[in-house]
Amino acid sequence: MKRITISDVAQHAEVSKSTVSQYMNKRFDYMAPKTKERIRMAIEELGYQPNIVARSLKQKSTSTIGVIVANILHTFSTQTIRAVEDICNEQGFHIIVCNADDNPEKEREYIEMLRAKQVDGLIIFPTGGNIELYQRMVKEKYPLVFVDRIVDGLETSSIMLDNESAIKMAVDHFAEKGYERIGIMTTSLHRHVTPRVERINGFRKALGDKGIPVREEYIKSMEVEFIQDGLHDMLSADEPARALIAGNDLALIEILRYIKTNHIRVPEELALIGIDDVSFASLFTPELTTIAQPTFEMGKQAAELLLNKIKDPDFIEEKHIYRFQPELMIRQSC
Amino acid sequence: MKRITISDVAQHAEVSKSTVSQYMNKRFDYMAPKTKERIRMAIEELGYQPNIVARSLKQKSTSTIGVIVANILHTFSTQTIRAVEDICNEQGFHIIVCNADDNPEKEREYIEMLRAKQVDGLIIFPTGGNIELYQRMVKEKYPLVFVDRIVDGLETSSIMLDNESAIKMAVDHFAEKGYERIGIMTTSLHRHVTPRVERINGFRKALGDKGIPVREEYIKSMEVEFIQDGLHDMLSADEPARALIAGNDLALIEILRYIKTNHIRVPEELALIGIDDVSFASLFTPELTTIAQPTFEMGKQAAELLLNKIKDPDFIEEKHIYRFQPELMIRQSC
DNA sequence: CTGAAAGCGCTTACAG
DNA sequence: CTGAAAGCGCTTACAG
Numbered sequence: 286m287k288r289i290t291i292s293d294v295a296q297h298a299e300v301s302k303s304t305v306s307q308y309m310n311k312r313f314d315y316m317a318p319k320t321k322e323r324i325r326m327a328i329e330e331l332g333y334q335p336n337i338v339a340r341s342l343k344q345k346s347t348s349t350i351g352v353i354v355a356n357i358l359h360t361f362s363t364q365t366i367r368a369v370e371d372i373c374n375e376q377g378f379h380i381i382v383c384n385a386d387d388n389p390e391k392e393r394e395y396i397e398m399l400r401a402k403q404v405d406g407l408i409i410f411p412t413g414g415n416i417e418l419y420q421r422m423v424k425e426k427y428p429l430v431f432v433d434r435i436v437d438g439l440e441t442s443s444i445m446l447d448n449e450s451a452i453k454m455a456v457d458h459f460a461e462k463g464y465e466r467i468g469i470m471t472t473s474l475h476r477h478v479t480p481r482v483e484r485i486n487g488f489r490k491a492l493g494d495k496g497i498p499v500r501e502e503y504i505k506s507m508e509v510e511f512i513q514d515g516l517h518d519m520l521s522a523d524e525p526a527r528a529l530i531a532g533n534d535l536a537l538i539e540i541l542r543y544i545k546t547n548h549i550r551v552p553e554e555l556a557l558i559g560i561d562d563v564s565f566a567s568l569f570t571p572e573l574t575t576i577a578q579p580t581f582e583m584g585k586q587a588a589e590l591l592l593n594k595i596k597d598p599d600f601i602e603e604k605h606i607y608r609f610q611p612e613l614m615i616r617q618s619c
Numbered sequence: 620m621k622r623i624t625i626s627d628v629a630q631h632a633e634v635s636k637s638t639v640s641q642y643m644n645k646r647f648d649y650m651a652p653k654t655k656e657r658i659r660m661a662i663e664e665l666g667y668q669p670n671i672v673a674r675s676l677k678q679k680s681t682s683t684i685g686v687i688v689a690n691i692l693h694t695f696s697t698q699t700i701r702a703v704e705d706i707c708n709e710q711g712f713h714i715i716v717c718n719a720d721d722n723p724e725k726e727r728e729y730i731e732m733l734r735a736k737q738v739d740g741l742i743i744f745p746t747g748g749n750i751e752l753y754q755r756m757v758k759e760k761y762p763l764v765f766v767d768r769i770v771d772g773l774e775t776s777s778i779m780l781d782n783e784s785a786i787k788m789a790v791d792h793f794a795e796k797g798y799e800r801i802g803i804m805t806t807s808l809h810r811h812v813t814p815r816v817e818r819i820n821g822f823r824k825a826l827g828d829k830g831i832p833v834r835e836e837y838i839k840s841m842e843v844e845f846i847q848d849g850l851h852d853m854l855s856a857d858e859p860a861r862a863l864i865a866g867n868d869l870a871l872i873e874i875l876r877y878i879k880t881n882h883i884r885v886p887e888e889l890a891l892i893g894i895d896d897v898s899f900a901s902l903f904t905p906e907l908t909t910i911a912q913p914t915f916e917m918g919k920q921a922a923e924l925l926l927n928k929i930k931d932p933d934f935i936e937e938k939h940i941y942r943f944q945p946e947l948m949i950r951q952s953c
Numbered sequence: 954c955t956g957a958a959a960g961c962g963c964t965t966a967c968a969g
Numbered sequence: 970c971t972g973a974a975a976g977c978g979c980t981t982a983c984a985g
Contacts (some may be wrong), residue, residue, distance in 0.1 A: 307760045316914065326939045332734050334734060335735060336735065337735045337736045337737065338675050338678075338681065338736065338737045339676050341672050342670075342672050342676050344672050347672065372717075379715070379732070379736075381713070382716065384704075397668065398713070399669065400668065400670050401669060402671045402672065403670060403671065416943055464725075499703055506916065538899075540899075541902045542902060545901075545902060564872075565872075565899050567876075568872065568875045568876060568879060570904050
């Protein structure tokens with residue numbers, strides 16, 4: 286079967302392609318009612334659907350943006366994407382989501398692929414491993430917004446959680462309940478991923494503010510597969526930690542697994558606060574106290590910023606880093 | 620900044636556009652080594668990246684497929700998509716994922732949008748609400764694969780769980796443990812969504828096989844927001860159900876919420892088996908017994924089938940319905 | 954009010 | 970071994 290093109294419609298309606306095109310783009314300013322009607326009928330009879338690929342080629346715009354997340358397994362990523370999608374839908378933009386799987390090589394391929402596909406802009410949760418590429422895009426003024434991670438020395442918008450404040454909330458809450466032996470477990474720090482760095486630095490600072498001495502053996506950051514061992518070290522020592530912050534949802538799952546295998550009672554033996562408000566937080570026994578990121582607002586901001594940059598190439602941002610405040614969801618695990 | 624095109628490269632290398640195009644497509648059959656080298660250098664110096672939109676227009680193929688899921692909130696959907704993505708990646712295809720949100724209107728818009736974008740084929744987890752549109756695509760021989768749901772009277776591939784067998788596994792396992800007051804709770808049945816229908820019919824059949832009388836008050840299917848009430852009816856009656864099947868992961872979450880608010884002990888007061896092996900099944904207390912769908916195999920089959928149809932327009936399927944066997948993951952909730 | 958023509962950036966059959 | 974030309978399906982500035 287042959288696809289119907291604008292020429293077919295033009296012939297069928299006995300007008301020119303230009304006129305059909307005007308019709309399709311709702312430029313009715315000068316169109317005679319009967320012309321309009323003839324075109325309407327031709328379109329209906331033939332079942333014409335315009336070819337967006339051809340239009341994009343001519344218009345040099347695809348009304349599509351790319352979203353590349355470092356790791357789609359984080360609930361933060363999926364929730365933020367939902368918000369981006371909502372905003373884009375409202376404005377007639379489509380999104381293509383790619384998962385770099387924490388792999389800079391994959392990230393590079395996706396960036397190149399999406400640009401070859403002529404997406405109008407990119408929202409990237411950067412792996413941090415393609416500095417020169419990021420820099421080139423910034424220099425070219427390619428519409429770009431970063432989420433969740435700051436890339437040192439790059440002057441482009443970054444949508445960030447106020448990580449320091451998030452950690453402070455957790456530490457303060459523990460301190461209020463009388464805990465002093467507070468630990469933090471988060472996933473690996475290679476490539477200096479911003480939130481992990483900020484969360485650990487913020488942790489030291491928050492302890493200091495409360496006059497609680499920092500104990501290095503309570504600060505751990507490791508690849509997911511080593512977390513069980515790390516927890517063993519932290520929690521089976523002579524003076525084990527009594528309160529623990531999960532640096533993100535993946536760390537939290539490992540902690541819950543450890544707690545389960547070792548029959549640790551929460552919060553009696555170990556108080557727990559997780560960053561990222563996971564879906565099952567209130568279903569768990571005990572219900573999990575978490576620090577929620579305002580994922581919807583963050584995704585919305587990312588999308589709006591990017592769309593502004595796309596629509597106005599000279600769009601000037603008043604600032605580069607947008608910080609969002611987290612919220613402490615007090616439940617039962619502390 | 621101006622994007623570099625094939626003409627720029629041709630000029631810079633002092634050859635024709637045709638020759639650059641041959642080079643880009645690795646048709647080196649007759650190319651003189653020095654021509655090759657000149658083009659290579661020009662591309663490097665200019666930082667040329669071909670415009671895939673232009674290529675797609677000419678080739679009438681975008682190497683992209685669309686995936687429209689009825690509801691992305693189901694773990695089944697996300698897991699299946701991952702498999703589809705893997706297979707497509709291997710074969711140089713990209714995917715665009717859309718969520719119809721169980722809304723046929725949205726589904727229709729997405730189908731039209733993706734076809735306008737000239738995707739080479741579609742994998743649809745159908746809402747069931749666009750029969751004529753599905754039919755038109757089948758008639759046009761548009762490359763299409765359905766997942767999870769069969770649309771009555773449509774002759775196209777459908778990738779399905781063996782739902783009857785899944786329910787039988789659950790019922791048999793309950794029966795072995797001596798349960799007779801077995802119930803099932805699943806999400807709404809409007810539009811006769813296949814798995815829900817098959818699961819409920821299979822449920823009646825499985826009970827019959829075991830000689831257990833069917834009690835209508837133990838069979839419930841309702842919109843998520845009414846499930847709490849439905850559970851109340853089923854579990855606070857004079858003779859409450861003692862064992863319960865969650866028809867899918869969303870129903871399971873509602874059941875867990877009910878169990879929590881009402882302090883029901885599992886499995887002592889209520890045994891539980893969920894269809895869909897949710898991520899937190901083994902983290903829960905008690906660990907949840909589930910029926911796992913082979914999501915990877917199902918997604919793989921869907922992708923391979925679609926790619927075959929795309930590559931060979933005359934591809935004939937020997938059958939239309941592909942059934943996959945579930946697996947019982949025995950843990951502690953029964 | 955409508956149409957002819959040029960052009961978006963590629964690919965490809967064909968000529969030489 | 971390489972190039973000129975046509976064409977994919979649109980849009981748009983311009984002429985009439």
